[in-house]
Amino acid sequence: MSTKQRVFSGVQPTGEMHIGTYLGAFRNWVRLQDEYDTIYCIVDQHAITLPQDPDDLRRNRIAGAKVLLATGIDPERALVYAQSYVPQHAELSWLLGVMTPMGVLNRMTQYKDRLAQGHAANLGLFSYPVLMAADILIHRANLVPVGDDQKQHLEMTRDLAERFNNRYGDIFPIPEPLIPETAARVMSLADPTSKMSKSDENVRSRVGIVDPPDVVVKRIKSAMTDSEPTVRYDPEHKAGISNLLEIMSAATGRSIDDLVAEFGDSGYGTFKLAVADALVDLLTPIRERYNELDDGDIVKVLADGAERAEAQAEHYMREVRTAIGLNKL
Ligand code: LTN
Numbered sequence: 001m002s003t004k005q006r007v008f009s010g011v012q013p014t015g016e017m018h019i020g021t022y023l024g025a026f027r028n029w030v031r032l033q034d035e036y037d038t039i040y041c042i043v044d045q046h047a048i049t050l051p052q053d054p055d056d057l058r059r060n061r062i063a064g065a066k067v068l069l070a071t072g073i074d075p076e077r078a079l080v081y082a083q084s085y086v087p088q089h090a091e092l093s094w095l096l097g098v099m100t101p102m103g104v105l106n107r108m109t110q111y112k113d114r115l116a117q118g119h120a121a122n123l124g125l126f127s128y129p130v131l132m133a134a135d136i137l138i139h140r141a142n143l144v145p146v147g148d149d150q151k152q153h154l155e156m157t158r159d160l161a162e163r164f165n166n167r168y169g170d171i172f173p174i175p176e177p178l179i180p181e182t183a184a185r186v187m188s189l190a191d192p193t194s195k196m197s198k199s200d201e202n203v204r205s206r207v208g209i210v211d212p213p214d215v216v217v218k219r220i221k222s223a224m225t226d227s228e229p230t231v232r233y234d235p236e237h238k239a240g241i242s243n244l245l246e247i248m249s250a251a252t253g254r255s256i257d258d259l260v261a262e263f264g265d266s267g268y269g270t271f272k273l274a275v276a277d278a279l280v281d282l283l284t285p286i287r288e289r290y291n292e293l294d295d296g297d298i299v300k301v302l303a304d305g306a307e308r309a310e311a312q313a314e315h316y317m318r319e320v321r322t323a324i325g326l327n328k329l
Contacts, residue, residue, distance in 0.1 A: 007036040008141035010043035013060035017067045018206040020186035020196035023250045028180040030072040038078040049124040070290035081305030088313035092134035133157035138313045143178040168323035184250035189223040192239035210287045213280045220276040231263045251278040
């Protein structure tokens with residue numbers, strides 16, 4: 001077995017993947033393949049904690065995996081599969097659930113946000129972080145690349161692993177967060193004080209990873225800015241322009257200072273076109289690969305991945321069941 005550290009992360013197959021997810025996560029996932037034993041999971045059981053149309057869910061699962069491969073995730077190196085194909089996730093989630101205090105789940109900010117957004121509370125939405133803990137622990141992952149919004153869930157995962165180990169012996173490694181040096185935090189183009197989100201009803205708030213160039217240009221041109229004409233970095237007073245600077249910096253690798261030096265006085269129109277150009281350059285190879293990939297091949301990648309993931313998960317689950325006293329005699 002490989003001695004590399006193991007990395008696990010997941011992405012929900014809900015709607016179109018946008019540049020925030022690419023620049024904040026996938027781009028880093030691609031790099032991690034070189035150094036780690038990587039597992040990337042399409043977490044469709046998490047997706048259904050909010051209502052999903054069945055056909056959309058099937059479609060989004062394929063499209064999501066296709067985007068992953070198009071960005072450079074290589075199924076020969078990384079394990080790519082869908083959560084629902086591997087029943088051990090749900091099984092371990094139950095076993096961890098009996099060790100999870102209600103009070104801990106009640107304090108989860110994502111859960112509280114969902115309720116504040118008006119979603120009806122359901123048991124799955126409440127225990128979402130327990131399923132996430134199961135995703136990570138089922139593979140004995142050591143490292144988990146997550147953004148700020150998932151840190152609390154990862155913290156809870158660590159606590160659960162420790163509680164389990166204290167009670168039943170040393171079974172799970174305690175997973176560490178992996179915060180990339182270069183993760184961009186991309187904000188909404190329509191409201192640059194909130195994160196770019198695929199659940200935002202306003203499609204003008206985002207750029208899709210596989211959007212064609214004319215759409216990229218249109219979205220960037222219509223991005224909300226302010227009325228003072230200088231391009232400078234000031235997230236508090238100039239959230240829109242600062243977001244565009246972040247995006248261009250992430251897309252080109254150039255520093256914000258460097259961009260401000262070039263575009264400071266060039267006017268918003270010129271600057272926006274430069275941002276759009278940089279994004280088109282970044283996204284074009286990804287879009288081309290995406291268009292070449294065939295749905296049938298993706299279905300096969302997910303099936304093969306699930307087979308390998310299930311074998312690994314089942315191997316570890318035997319030990320877990322035995323530790324708890326739930327093994328078949
Ligand atoms: N909740 C995460 C997706 C997710 C995940 C995971 C991430 C589900 N299971 C395990 C890391 C590890 C999200 O919405 N970004």
